[in-house]
Every structure is written in C-alpha cells, then in structure tokens.
Amino acid sequence: MYQPNFQISHNLMQYISSVEASREVIKNSPIVPAWEMKFQQEAKVRTVYHGTRLEGNELSEEQAERVMQVDGTSSDEVALKAGIVGKQRDIQELINYRSVLDWINDWGKNLDGQPKYTEEMLKTLHSISVHRIMPPEQCGAYRTQRVVVRSVESGQVAYRPPAPEEVAPRIKDFLAWINGPASQRLHKVIRAGIMHYELVNIHPFVEGNGRTARAMALALLYAEGYDVKRFFSLEQYFDNDIENYYLAIKSVQESNNNDMSYWLEYFSYGLAIELDRIKQAVLKLSQDFRLQKKLGQQVALTERQLIIMEYLQEQGRVSSSDLNDILPMVSTDTILRDLKDLMDKGLIRKHGVTKGVTYTLTDVAN
Numbered sequence: 001m002y003q004p005n006f007q008i009s010h011n012l013m014q015y016i017s018s019v020e021a022s023r024e025v026i027k028n029s030p031i032v033p034a035w036e037m038k039f040q041q042e043a044k045v046r047t048v049y050h051g052t053r054l055e056g057n058e059l060s061e062e063q064a065e066r067v068m069q070v071d072g073t074s075s076d077e078v079a080l081k082a083g084i085v086g087k088q089r090d091i092q093e094l095i096n097y098r099s100v101l102d103w104i105n106d107w108g109k110n111l112d113g114q115p116k117y118t119e120e121m122l123k124t125l126h127s128i129s130v131h132r133i134m135p136p137e138q139c140g141a142y143r144t145q146r147v148v149v150r151s152v153e154s155g156q157v158a159y160r161p162p163a164p165e166e167v168a169p170r171i172k173d174f175l176a177w178i179n180g181p182a183s184q185r186l187h188k189v190i191r192a193g194i195m196h197y198e199l200v201n202i203h204p205f206v207e208g209n210g211r212t213a214r215a216m217a218l219a220l221l222y223a224e225g226y227d228v229k230r231f232f233s234l235e236q237y238f239d240n241d242i243e244n245y246y247l248a249i250k251s252v253q254e255s256n257n258n259d260m261s262y263w264l265e266y267f268s269y270g271l272a273i274e275l276d277r278i279k280q281a282v283l284k285l286s287q288d289f290r291l292q293k294k295l296g297q298q299v300a301l302t303e304r305q306l307i308i309m310e311y312l313q314e315q316g317r318v319s320s321s322d323l324n325d326i327l328p329m330v331s332t333d334t335i336l337r338d339l340k341d342l343m344d345k346g347l348i349r350k351h352g353v354t355k356g357v358t359y360t361l362t363d364v365a366n
Contacts, residue, residue: 001173001176001177002170002173002174002176002177002198003177003182004177004194004198004258004260005257005258005259005260006190006194006259006260006261006264007259007261008190009261009265011265011269012190012261012264012265012268015265015268015269015271015272016187016189016190016268016272018272018275018276019189019226019268019271019272019275021279022228022272022275022276022278022279023226023228023275025279025282025283026228026229026231026275026278026279026282027228027229029282036229039229039231039278039281040229040230040231041068043230043231043232043233044068044098044101044230045061045064045065045068046061046233046235046236047097047101047218047233047234047235047236048064048067048068048094048097048098048101049061049064049065049094050233050235050236050238050239050240051097051211051214051235051239052064052090052093052094052097052211053239054210054235054238054239054242054245055093055210055211057090057093057094058086058087058090059084059086059090059091059094063082063084063086064094066082066083066084067082067084067091067094067095067098068094068098069082070082072095073095073099073131074092074095074132075088075089075091075092075095075132076088078091078095079091089133092131092132092133093133096128096129096130096131096132096133097129097211099128099131100125100128100129100211100215101218103124103125103128104125104215104218104219104222105222105230107121107219107223108219108222108223108227111223114184115219115220115223115224116179117175117178117179117195117216117219117220118175119171119172119175121216121219122171122175122199122204122212122216123140123141124140125212125215125216125219126139126140126204126205126208126212127139127140129208129211129212129215130205130207130208133207133208134206134207134208138205138206138207141205142164142167142168142171142204142205143164143167143203143204143205143206144164145164145206146160146163146164147161147203147206148160148161149161149203158250159250159253161201161202161203162202162203167202167203167204170202171202171204174198174199174202178191178194178195178220188220188221188224188225188226189221189226189267189268189271190264190268191220191224192217192218192220192221192226192267193217193260193263193264193267193268194260194264195213195216195217195220196213196214196216196217196267197213197249197252197260197263197267199212199213199216200213200249201249201252201253201258214234214235214238217234218234228275228278231278232271232274232275232278233274234270234271234274236274237270237271237273237274238270241270244266245266248262248263248266248267249263251263284306284310301342302338304327304330304334304335304338305338305341305342307326307327308323308326308338308339308342308348309342309347309348309361311323311326312348312359312360312361313361316360316361317351317358317359317360318358318359318360319357319358319359320332320335320336320339320357323335323339339359342359343359346362347361347362348360348361348362349361349362
C-alpha cells in the first residue's frame with residue numbers, strides 16, 4: 001500500500017503558515033469585479049506561458065497572451081487569429097494548457113462533497129494537454145514502453161521511471177491513498193505537493209507527464225479551498241527557478257526511502273512566495289477600496305494612478321515634474337491624463353497655473 005515518506009519540518013510549517021496568512025488576506029479582500037477578472041486573467045496567462053515553457057516551449061509571454069485572447073482549438077486557426085508566427089507544436093501546447101485550466105475550473109464548479117481524484121480524470125487531463133501533439137492512441141493512455149528521463153544540462157539519464165507494467169497498479173495504489181482518510185488528515189498544500197511529485201515519479205505517459213502532474217496538483221488545490229480566487233501561478237515560480245525545481249524532484253529519487261521532505265519544502269515555499277506576491281498586490285489596492293467606501297461607488301484606478309495616490313498619501317503634494325521622476329517610462333501626456341481622471345473622480349485637486357501647478361488629495365481621498 002502506498003505511503004509517502006516525509007518529515008514535517010520547521011521550514012515546512014513556516015511556509016504553510018505563510019500560505020494560510022496570505023490566503024486569508026486575499027480571500028477576504030473586497031476586490032472590485034474589474035480587478036478580480038484582471039488578476040485571474042493575468043494568472044491564467046502566466047500559468048499557460050510558464051507551464052509550457054518548462055517543457056521547452058519557445059514562444060514569448062507576449063505571444064502567449066495573444067494566443068489566450070482568441071478562440072480556437074487548432075494551432076493554424078489560432079496563429080492566424082492572433083497574428084503570431086511560431087512552431088505549430090508550441091502554439092498547440094499553449095492552446096491545450098489553456099483548455100486544461102478551463103477543464104479544471106468546470107470540474108471544480110460541479111463538485112458535490114469531497115472531490116475524488118480518479119484515473120479517468122488523470123487520463124482526461126493528459127489527453128487535453130497533448131491534443132494534436134501526440135498520436136491519438138497515446139493521448140490519455142498509459143505507456144506500454146520503458147522510458148528514461150534525461151538531464152536538461154548534460155543529456156545523461158537522470159531517472160528511470162517504473163516499468164510499464166507497474167504504471168497502472170501504482171497509479172491505482174496512489175489514488176486510493178490520496179482519496180483515503182490518511183491523506184485527508186494532511187494539509188492540502190502537502191497533499192498537492194505529494195500529488196505533483198508522485199505522478200512525475202510514476203511517469204505514466206510517454207510524454208506530457210510534467211504538465212499533467214502540475215494540472216492534477218492544481219486541481220486539488222482549487223477543489224479543496226486553495227484556489228485563492230485563481231490569482232496565483234505556481235508554474236511561474238517553477239519556471240523562474242527551473243534548476244532547483246528539477247533538483248528538488250531529483251532529491252526524492254536520490255534519497256533513502258524516497259524522502260519527500262525537501263521537495264515538499266520547495267513546493268510549499270513556492271506557493272508561499274507566489275501568494276505573498278499576490279497579497280502585496282491586493283493590499284496595494286486597499287486605497288481603491290477605502291475610496292469606494294467614501295464615495296459610495298466602485299473606483300477602479302490604474303496601476304499608475306495607484307502610485308500617484310500612494311505618493312500623495314505620503315508626501316501630501318505632487319507636481320507633474322515629480323511624477324516624471326516617479327514614472328520615468330511614462331510620457332508627460334499620459335501622466336496629465338491620469339491626473340485629469342483623478343480630478344474628474346473627485347480624488348485630487350489642482351493648485352496654481354502653468355509651471356507652478358501642484359496636486360493634493362481632496363478630503364474624500366484622505
């Protein structure tokens with residue numbers, strides 16, 4: 001019977017505590033709908049871009065964003081609509097991973113009680129992630145051949161996954177554990193980390209194992225109360241730290257008795273870092289929410305306008321030349337438009353004329 005081996009270290013507890021603290025701030029923040037949709041869309045783009053880049057996708061983040069903005073299921077169709085040129089496989093990988101996220105969201109909406117993680121779900125996510133990339137008979141089908149995992153740096157064999165005849169029994173054994181009472185007693189983040197690692201370790205498919213493992217772990221987090229408004233992207237953390245990501249996975253395979261302790265610390269730390277980043281962005285919007293209360297209506301400010309408002313909160317007064325220093329990559333005309341919009345909303349007032357013009361907060365914005 002499957003039984004994971006790990007120690008609940010001080011670091012692991014600390015990272016999970018950080019996850020919980022950030023989750024509460026994000027979960028209870030009164031984010032206006034426009035901002036919530038913006039955060040979700042940005043997270044989705046980051047997840048698709050970094051999740052496929054981890055597997056060698058060469059498209060840029062800007063190209064990934066353009067792919068995400070158009071409908072379609074084939075690389076030719078989407079490339080034409082998005083106006084991008086790239087390898088068909090790379091474009092198809094982006095389309096597929098977007099579909100994976102959509103599937104997870106739809107699945108999560110239809111849950112009744114404690115979610116069950118099944119072989120059918122695993123095979124479905126794999127089939128979606130490799131659609132039009134692998135031969136149809138291999139999509140959602142366990143491998144029937146031996147495979148090896150090679151080091152990205154050296155090309156040498158880094159890991160030999162279980163023989164094909166072991167795949168189905170090991171998947172069944174693992175899923176029985178993840179759905180069982182022993183697993184339920186563990187923190188959700190630990191369970192997601194174990195899900196991620198074990199599916200990579202078993203390597204049930206010829207190709208697409210990393211994407212499928214990450215998707216299953218994400219589905220667990222989303223389904224069990226850790227979707228955190230779907231604002232975060234663990235894939236971004238993994239991709240930006242790709243060497244340590246693979247070393248953390250390798251640490252289990254090279255340890256005695258498959259000790260997952262370091263991997264779970266790495267996984268939890270990544271989620272803690274990502275949620276802390278989102279928390280800071282949410283807190284930055286607190287000015288917007290305070291204004292909403294005072295004005296009795298939604299106030300959606302741009303990132304530039306938030307910077308202007310924060311500066312005024314600290315300094316009390318600002319000139320356009322001050323703002324040129326604060327926002328060096330923004331044109332004077334754009335800054336003046338932002339200031340006019342803030343005046344129209346009743347948040348700041350203008351003092352003086354021509355070169356002596358300064359701006360202060362109105363009473364409602366203080």
